[in-house]
Amino acid sequence: xxxxxxxxxxxxxxxxxxxxxxxxxxxxxxxxxxxxxxxxxxxxxxxxxxxxxxxxxxxxxxxxxxxxxxxxxxxxxxxx
Numbered sequence: 532x533x534x535x536x537x538x539x540x541x542x543x544x545x546x547x548x549x550x551x552x553x554x555x556x557x558x559x560x561x562x563x564x565x566x567x568x569x570x571x572x573x574x575x576x577x578x579x580x581x582x583x584x585x586x587x588x589x590x591x592x593x594x595x596x597x598x599x600x601x602x603x604x605x606x607x608x609x610x611x
Contacts, residue, residue, distance in 0.1 A: 547561060547562075550565075568580075570607050570608070584596075584599075584600065584603075
């Protein structure tokens with residue numbers, strides 16, 4: 532198995548450390564069980580994602596929520 536060295540901010544390290552289920556669990560195991568959000572493949576998937584982010588049954592979206600969603604989408608696209 533090969534290894535990679537990464538750098539984390541102090542707060543990110545603390546989050547990762549708190550996510551360990553036991554002192555024996557490795558950071559590799561913590562990362563492997565993390566749930567990473569996948570980009571939407573269809574408009575239905577995108578709507579489901581928006582409902583999850585902003586609440587089910589919502590009939591309108593504020594300009595701020597729309598901008599947040601656009602920023603999240605742009606960040607996902609650039610990380611590919």
